[in-house]
Amino acid sequence: MRVKHIFEIAKSLLIARSKQTLIAAIGVALSVAFFISLLGFMEGLNTLLDDLVLNRTPHIRLYNGIRPSDFQPIDLSATYTDHYNFISSVKPINARKEIHNALAIIPYLNSDKRVLGVAPKVTAQVFFNLGNIDLNGVINGVDILQETKLFNFKDYVIGGDFMDLKNRSNSIILGIDLAKKMLAEKEDIITITTADGNQFSLKVIGFFQSGIAELDKVQSFVSLSTGQKLLGKSGNFISDIQIKLNDIKEAPVIAKEYRQLFGIDAEDIQTANAQFETGSSVRSLISYAVGLTLLVVAGFGIYNILNMMIYEKMDTIAILKATGFAGSDVKQIFMVISLSIGIGGAFAGALLGYLFSLIIDAIPFISAALPTIDTYPVDYGLQYYSIAVLFAVATTYFAGWFPAKKASQVDPVEIIRGK
Numbered sequence: 001m002r003v004k005h006i007f008e009i010a011k012s013l014l015i016a017r018s019k020q021t022l023i024a025a026i027g028v029a030l031s032v033a034f035f036i037s038l039l040g041f042m043e044g045l046n047t048l049l050d051d052l053v054l055n056r057t058p059h060i061r062l063y064n065g066i067r068p069s070d071f072q073p074i075d076l077s078a079t080y081t082d083h084y085n086f087i088s089s090v091k092p093i094n095a096r097k098e099i100h101n102a103l104a105i106i107p108y109l110n111s112d113k114r115v116l117g118v119a120p121k122v123t124a125q126v127f128f129n130l131g132n133i134d135l136n137g138v139i140n141g142v143d144i145l146q147e148t149k150l151f152n153f154k155d156y157v158i159g160g161d162f163m164d165l166k167n168r169s170n171s172i173i174l175g176i177d178l179a180k181k182m183l184a185e186k187e188d189i190i191t192i193t194t195a196d197g198n199q200f201s202l203k204v205i206g207f208f209q210s211g212i213a214e215l216d217k218v219q220s221f222v223s224l225s226t227g228q229k230l231l232g233k234s235g236n237f238i239s240d241i242q243i244k245l246n247d248i249k250e251a252p253v254i255a256k257e258y259r260q261l262f263g264i265d266a267e268d269i270q271t272a273n274a275q276f277e278t279g280s281s282v283r284s285l286i287s288y289a290v291g292l293t294l295l296v297v298a299g300f301g302i303y304n305i306l307n308m309m310i311y312e313k314m315d316t317i318a319i320l321k322a323t324g325f326a327g328s329d330v331k332q333i334f335m336v337i338s339l340s341i342g343i344g345g346a347f348a349g350a351l352l353g354y355l356f357s358l359i360i361d362a363i364p365f366i367s368a369a370l371p372t373i374d375t376y377p378v379d380y381g382l383q384y385y386s387i388a389v390l391f392a393v394a395t396t397y398f399a400g401w402f403p404a405k406k407a408s409q410v411d412p413v414e415i416i417r418g419k
Contacts, residue, residue, distance in 0.1 A: 006332050021337075025345040027297075028396065032349025032388045035291030037356035039384040042287040044377030056151055056210060057269055058119070058242035059251045062105070062258060064097060065265040099264055102238035114245055114254060119146035121240040122227040129191040129199075130182050137178060137218045139192070141227015150244045153221075159186055160206020165223050172202040172226075175216040176209040194230055202226075291388070296395060331404040338400020339393070346392040350385050 015021075074085050099105065102120065109118045122141040127134035144166045147153040154162045157173060165171055174184055184190060188204045202222065210216055222230070228237050245251055251268035259266040361378040 006329060007336060009333050021341060024341045025348070028342055028345025028392055029349035029352055031294040031297065032346050032392050033352035033356055034294055035388045036350065036353025036384050037360060038291050039284075039287050040353075040357045040378045040380060041360050041376065042283055043379040043381065043384075046283055047379060048373065048377045056156075057273055058150075059245040059248050059269045060243040060255045060258065061267045061272070062099060062241040062243065062262065063239060063265050063267075064099060097239055098233070098237045099239065099241060099262075102241060103236050105241065105262060106238075109241070109243060114247070114250060116244040116246050117146060117150045119143055119150050119242040119244075120224060120238045121242060122224065122231060122233070122237060123239050124227055124230045125195050126230070127193045128178070128182060129193055134193065135178065135181060137175075137192075137220060139172070139227060139230060140219060140221050141224045141230070142221055143224050150242070156208055156210055157206050158209050162206065164205040165221065168203070168205060169223075170200070170202050170226060171205040171222065173206045173208050173221040174204055175219050176207045177213055177216040178218065178220065179204070179207050181217070192230075194232075196232065198230075198232065200230055292391060300399065334404035335397075335400050338396050338404065342393045342396025342400075345396075346389045349392065350389055353385070353388065354380075 074080055074087070106118050106120060109115050120143055124139045124141065126137055126139050128137050142153070144153065144162060148162065158176070160173065162173070165173055172190070174182070174190075178184075182190065184204050186204055186206065189201050190204060191199060191201050193199050208216065208219070208221060225235065228235060231237065245254065248269060252270055255266040255268035255271075258264075357378045357380060360376050363376050365373055365376045
């Protein structure tokens with residue numbers, strides 16, 4: 001029965017201070033809403049920015065790097081085995097560019113349960129012939145199906161069908177900025193010259209726009225077989241093996257394992273793109289700090305309102321104690337008031353935050369660098385709602401605990417005597 005009375009008294013006090021109660025609840029609701037919309041927008045932006053590079057980057061890249069020989073002729077001489085040999089201006093060895101036995105390595109990688117998929121690639125340094133001017137560029141020969149499956153290749157192709165790269169021989173997808181330099185249009189025939197001096201004619205079937213201008217100025221794409229033909233190589237020539245893993249966090253360990261197993265260079269995504277992960281972490285940290293600060297400020301607002309309510313309701317508290325309510329009962333009354341404001345404001349803020357996110361998600365975002373993005377990116381992850389609601393309730397709990405404790409210690413005799 002006492003519990004029923006506690007809730008009834010708490011309800012009466014809330015109604016008696018309806019304006020202050022509403023202001024406190026609005027403060028909590030807005031804090032939660034801003035936290036959710038801010039975190040959702042920032043994480044959506046992080047994902048967008050990282051995907052510009054990370055989405056096109058394999059988790060592990062296998063290749064033969066250019067490096068000096070580990071052993072020099074002097075190291076083979078018995079005369080100098082007990083000496084320290086210092087050699088300067090060491091030139092790289094004449095190593096093969098292709099991966100030895102690549103066609104056997106690929107099935108092995110596909111059988112590894114940690115591997116999501118494998119995409120072979122060949123790279124050719126070429127010159128795009130534009131009248132008397134030659135533009136330096138890079139042509140990537142890719143397996144179009146695997147590139148699309150693992151790296152969302154089709155999302156970056158504009159002005160054409162990405163499957164034409166597989167279905168039409170001697171076709172090319174030009175980087176958008178490179179195409180603008182050449183004034184190239186779809187179905188145009190362009191001429192390229194390889195590093196060996198061989199010339200080829202290729203038909204433009206589309207354009208590639210990654211959103212990174214420095215890449216779009218130089219890189220283009222052809223099918224894997226066309227890339228091998230440009231280099232004058234056979235069908236077993238593979239210069240890069242791109243690997244996507246089920247768990248990106250395992251990339252450094254697995255890259256080291258493959259490096260030792262196959263005797264070739266293996267670069268993991270964390271090493272290649274550490275700056276992007278750092279940037280995302282810092283942006284997320286700032287967003288969480290700002291959002292949680294808003295919730296703490298709202299908690300102080302509730303604390304102040306409850307403090308004022310206690311001073312104004314000293315008579316009521318004295319009467320409650322004089323009629324048999326214990327200090328713990330008075331404390332529970334004010335805790336119910338605080339948590340009612342916190343819980344009500346938190347869930348109202350969650351709904352409002354969702355509406356704010358929808359509004360942000362509907363705002364047009366038009367950028368030539370991002371052709372596949374129409375509106376501002378927003379992440380609707382449930383974790384932001386959970387964190388906001390739980391932290392808001394926790395904040396209001398502690399904001400109400402101190403005033404409630406003070407109310408429970410009020411001496412009714414002193415209050416009544418003072419009156």
